[in-house]
Amino acid sequence: MSQQISRREFLKLLGAGAVTTAALSGCASATRLVKREPYTSMPEYTLPGTSTYYATTCRECPAGCGLVVRTVEGRAIKVEGNPAHPVSQGHTCARGQASVQTLYNPDRLQNAVRQAQRGSGKFDPMPWDEAIQVVQDALANNDPDSIAFLLGLESDHLADLVNEITAAMGARAPYRFGALGMLDARNTLVMANVLLFGHPGLPVFDIAHAEVTFSFGANFTETWLSPVFYTGAYGNMRKGTPGQRGYLVQFEPRMSQTGANADEWYPIKPGTEALVAQALGALVAEEIGIPTEGLFADVDVAAAARESGVSEEDLHRLAMMFAQSQRRVAIPGAGALGHTNGLDAAKAIMGLNILVENLGKSGGVSLMPESALGNTQMPSTLNDLTSLVEKMNSGKIKVLFIHGCNPVFELPAASGFADALQNVPLVVAFSSFPDETALQADFILPDHTGLEAWGYQKVSTASDRITLSSLQPVVVPVQDTRATADVLLAAVQAIGGDLAKQVPYENEVAFIKAKLEVLVGEDGYYAASDANTLWARWLQVGGWWDSDALLIAPDLTHAVEVLQKQPSALPAAAFSGDEAEYPLHLLVYPSPNLGDGRGANNPWLQETPDPMTTVMWNSWIEISPDLALELGVCDDDIVRVTSPAGSVEAVVYVYPAIRPDTVAIPVGQGHTALGRYARNRGCNPLQLLDIQKDASGNLAFAATRVKIEPTGRKHQLARMEDRVGVYGDRYGELYR
Amino acid sequence: MSETAQEKWGMVIDLDRCNGCQACVTACSLENNVGFVGEESAAYGRGMHWIRIQRYWEGEYPNITARFRPVMCQQCGHAPCEPVCPVFATYHSEAEQINVQVYNRCIGTRYCANNCPYVARTFNWFDWEWPEPLNEQLNPDVTVRRRGIMEKCTFCIQRIRKGEEDAEAEGREVADGEIQPACAQACPADAIVFGNLADPESRVSRLARSARAEKLLEELGTETKVIYLKGGSSRDR
Structure with a gap:
């Protein structure tokens, strides 16, 4: 616990019966004046024992599910779905539920830090005005062409803001990347x-x-x-x-x-x-x-x-x-x-x-029709990211800002991203956690986590109407973090000149309010005649969406013409790795519980059993019973999996519903950083993938072949199911 | 003991909607301050989950499928766990017609868990930790249990009480669907429905009269309050 006085301790203090009014020093911010009040006249929204609910948006994946978060006396207690929201319709998934453990995670960065030697994990705390100075200098003293932003798939408001900043500077539009998108x-x-x-x-x-x-x-x-x-x-x-x-x-x-x-x-x-x-x-x-x-x-x-x-x-x-x-x-x-x-x-x-x-x-x-705030910026293709890596390697990128993604973990090692980072003179990460990418940065200026943040997500798919989903803080920031949008805007204002005129927003909230102006008077789930009413309803309802289901019908005639011109002889799928040496197809899939791996430090996501294997706290390689017999391996054996691009060790789970010529490994574990619950657990199969692309420039992540060799060692997977009687009588040997 | 148990709160789980996604498991744990135990203890079977998804393989490759069934305390009308508790820590609430566990009374004999045919009870073998500031997430409405205490699903009794008190304060009956346990609230497939079985018009009562309704180990006469609706067959080609 930090030495600041938390809301909870504060309530204990006033439980002692203090009725006088006093200003307490030592609180997080000098502008926050804390008053001692009797129970009978508590500040608005904080009646002891009474819950307050805030509508916001989940940031654990890019879908943009509307949440209602229950808070009690300034603490976020429980994530619930927003019943009025067209995407979540009142429900949540396991990852959304566990986002309170992202918020209160014990391994979060507590303040902005400088890392003198990349990868050392030795962080020197730095005050935020120095951190902003770093960003300001980076933006002001470098050729705009040599500045690159790499953003995650959420939140969209930051992507919109960075697009405005880069356009005003004449710099390259931000790249967007996330393993879930890939x-x-x-x-x-x-x-x-x-x-x-x-x-x-x-x-x-x-x-x-x-x-x-x-x-x-x-x-x-x-x-x-x-x-x-x-x-x-x-x-x-x-x-x-x-x-x-x-x-x-x-x-x-x-x-x-x-x-x-x-x-x-x-x-x-x-x-x-x-x-x-x-x-x-x-x-x-x-x-x-x-x-x-x-x-x-x-x-x-x-x-x-x-x-x-x-x-x-x-x-x-x-x-x-x-x-x-x-x-x-x-x-x-x-x-x-x-x-x-x-x-x-x-x-x-x-x-x-x-x-x-x-x-x-x-x-x-x-x-999905285009929303009033414009279309969602789609993720960059692997082609785009490969060209970024080339620019980094050739020294054309002097400054790289990374927010909302963990490319060192999420991009295949074969992409060369981690090595290319070494050639960038200044890397600034905005990660809330000391993840693998942040550890390769010179500065980490932690952003708030989703439940402390402002923003919006433009729902790009999976809704029956145009949906803009709002984020608002449900609690005051737990750590001394700062919104990345605020950091960038502060730097832009300090630079001044034309840039500050073209990006004139005072802070993140002012930016969001300015973007929302187009919704004033628009008919939707609600209609607001002025900006203040709109803002109040936007936060209360959890966003803005159409009152009725409305999607666009695609143009049939055009599509038919395209298909008619398409030759019917299609190229066969190509695979990396010779079939004789690497006989097995490798399939990687995002873990249903851990997603792209950012959930790996949430202990309750680790302890939630995988739906198919019931395994907790680890990853595994799924091997069909017939293949297991052929290889002479059984449950809990550690095997070495080798592809043309790399090699990892994984624990065998004999999986009765997979082709004998295919093996599968979930993505999400295998962290070397991120936190105590994530580190040194399972393997990261993305390190096995060779770089193969399809015609759109996306990673062909199922196009790598592997071979498997037993190591003779064992690790007992924690699984909820029984080990006996799962596979049928034919496979008695697998119970060894 | 009467032949038929009295009815009040009940739950219907539609296995045709359930797809085994585990949202209920996580939601339950976070609502009820269920401790996480880590890999080693989980491998020893000390996991504290109050609700689990049982996954059954059916058939053999390639004609194989998996089925899912969420199982939690079935809130028996005639509960095998109740008469064996020497200290009346596990007893039947006459008001709510569910099985409740009084943590302060429990001395950890584990007789109740041994007598539960649904393996619904979990025992705190150790004190589990919430390193600061993870403890900020703890729900103030639910007791944090210590080592040596038995615990299990309570149908989120804190939410039931809250709903009843709110309704009473406003001088009305509890509306159907007003009270939702964490699992039902989270379920993205809307597979879990909770309500008053004593009210024949409630959604849960109407669903419970379905021809697909079944109870777990019904032959034991435990008069469970959780009713499953059978899933459609995926093997009828």
Whole structure:
């Protein structure tokens, strides 16, 4: 506990019966005057024993779920969903629930620090005015071309502000990166949307009303795009429409939690998703009597069946089911798009939607209209990030500001980002935690965590209407942190001149208020006739959204034309690693509990069992029982996993629902920093990935092959399930 | 002992909506100040989860699927845990018709846990730590338990009391859906419904009359207050 007087201790003090009014010194800020008051006249909102609720937005992933946080006497106690919010609809996921442990995490940075030697972990505290001076000097004394910002996928208000600053300076627009975006294959999906519909955004899939859903590797109840929204949609797909139980078919090499809930699960060969979609499309077109042109012309169904492992009989039956149902949707998920032919797979799978003309319809595919605050800036492609790494290596980047992401941990080692950092003279990280990237910085100027922060998130997908979600602090900052937007604005104001005129905001809140002016008088969930009313309602309601569901129907004619011009012979997926030396496909997926790894220092996320394996506090490699017998390994054996790009050690979990030629490792563990609960636990499979891209420039994260060698050592995984009787009688040897 | 237990609070879990996402597990732990035990203790089975998702594999590759079932204290009307407690720490609340645990009385004999057919009770083998400032997150409405104490799901009785007191202060009945335990509130699939089983018109009562309704180990006559709605078959092709 810091030596400052916390709200709670303060209440203890006044419990002693002090009725006189006094100013206490030693509080966090000189401007904060604390008065002793009797219980009978407490400050507004802080009646002892009474909860106060604040609406805000979750920052544990980019989805932008609306929260209502219960606070008691100045402490954040419980995260709940915002019932009025179109994304979360009153619910939360495990990661959102645990965000109070991000806020009160014992390993947070307590103030701004200077790190004399990068990687040493020896931090010298520095006052905030010096920290702002560092930013000011960096911005003022460097060529704008040599300054780069690397931002995370949340919050959007900071991305908007940095875009304004870089535009005013003539510097490069910020890069945006997050492992969740990378492992969702967001860029590929956006690119497919641009090519097919001319829309630079993500599609929205109306799973809730679909009778038949074909999901190609979309783990939408776990981490994909917006898990709370899509899990709600899943529940309604099953039971939301009286007399209808939606049917889910999942195609993926390793059974995800979403796949476990599917009515039919097909373990197709990695990289053959496009072939399956093409075959289904050709059969669907035949069934509904439309000519097959372009992408779906002359498809060899027998060959697709042979390649993918789905029988011809099943393909015919599934195509009939899709063609004959009233509302059907096909989802191009991350597993399908994370291959070198990912963009083709996206087009082929979206092609199924185009064939059955479900665009803009109930149970179909729609697009998110542009909000009054503009479109969300999409994540940078791996191509963009590779060019950033090249610029860093060639010495063209003198200053790198990093906020909201942990690229040293989240980017594959093969990308060379960590090494390139050494060639940047000044690295400033704004991380709230001493994570792997922050440890490679010269200065760490910690931002507030989500529950202490102002901001907004422009919901880019997974809502049925335009949604702007607001963030407000639910408690005063726990540590001596400062909002990155405030730090940047203070530096800009100190620089003065044209820059300060073009970015004239006094602080973060002034910036947000200025952005919100366009909403004054707009008709939505509420209408506010003036800026102050809007601000009050914005904070009270938790954002701004349309009063009615409203999405755009994609342009069918254009999409059909594109598909007609597309040749039906598609390139096969390419893999890194020779098949003879590296016989196994590696699949990495974000851990449903830990997400991209930032949750790894939240003890309750560590102790929440993984949905499929029930493992806690560690990571593992999923190996099919047959492969385990072949390799002579069993549960809890440590094996060495080697790819052309790297090598890690992982503990075996014999997983009965994975192809024998595929192994899978969750992303999220394997931290060397971040905090006591995260450090030295499990492995980080991103270090195994070779750099392979698809046509959109996104990382083909499923395109690396590996080999496995037993080490002879064991580590007993903490799992909730019993160890005996899980795999059936054939595999008795696995119980050794 | 009467043949049929009295009814009040009950819960329906629709296994066709539940997809095993674990949001309820985390929500419960954070609402109820459930301690986290770390990897070693978790591997020894000392995890303190009041609710767990049981995952069952069915079939063999490639015709395999997994099923999920959230299990917490079933709040039996005839509870096997109650008569074995030598100090009346676990007893039946006549007012709320649920099983409650009085931490101050518990002396840690663990008879109740041994007699629970649902393995719903967890025992504090150690004092678990919340390093500062993690302790700021603790819910002031819920006692923090010490070493040697048995604990389990309470249907979030602090929320039930709060709802009842609010309703009483306003001179009205508790509205259906007004009181929600943390698990039901968090559930993104809306699989968990909580309410008053004594009111035949409540949402939970209507769902409990479904043809899909089943209870865990019903043959034991425990008169549980948690009703599961069977999931649709995924293997009927």
